[in-house]
Amino acid sequence: MSYIDGFVLAVPQATRETYRQVAQKAAAVFKEHGALKVVECWGDDVPEGKVTSFTMAVQRKEDEAVVFSWILWPSREKRDTGMKAAMADPRLKEGMDPMPFDGQRMIFGGFEVIVDE
Structure with a gap:
């Protein structure tokens, strides 16, 4: 059964394009290491x-937007292997100095899919 890594974070409005570029590059790295799909969503409602x-969960500030994202993996096993490889991949750190968001306020977790319609 599929497996999802989910993320919620606050990103300054001023770094939206930088964040999008970093996320797009990271998506390629995750997919190279086994992810099936990477989705990044900029909150507008x-x-x-x-x-x-x-907004409360990520302690969003006035000048920030909430970003909701997820990575779809074929299985928990593929995710464990792929995530470890992606985190060790130096390309994942490109564009992250400075980070375009406050990583301390990011919420993340892994989820087993129980309904997929």
Whole structure:
């Protein structure tokens, strides 16, 4: 069964294009190491919550947007191998100095797909 790595982060509006370029290059690296698909989404309708929300989760500042992204892998095993290889790939670090977002506020996790319609 497929496996997903999911991410939610806050990115300054001013670095949108830099972030897009870095994400596009990173997508190629992840795909080379076994990912089936990489999706990056720039939030344009992300409501503020009263109890919880994407914006609260990443402590979004006024000049930032919420980015929601995921990587689709064929399986957990392929993800474990591919992610390890991608993280060791020096191309993944290109354009990340300085990082175009605050990595400390990024939320991420791995998810087993249970419905895929």
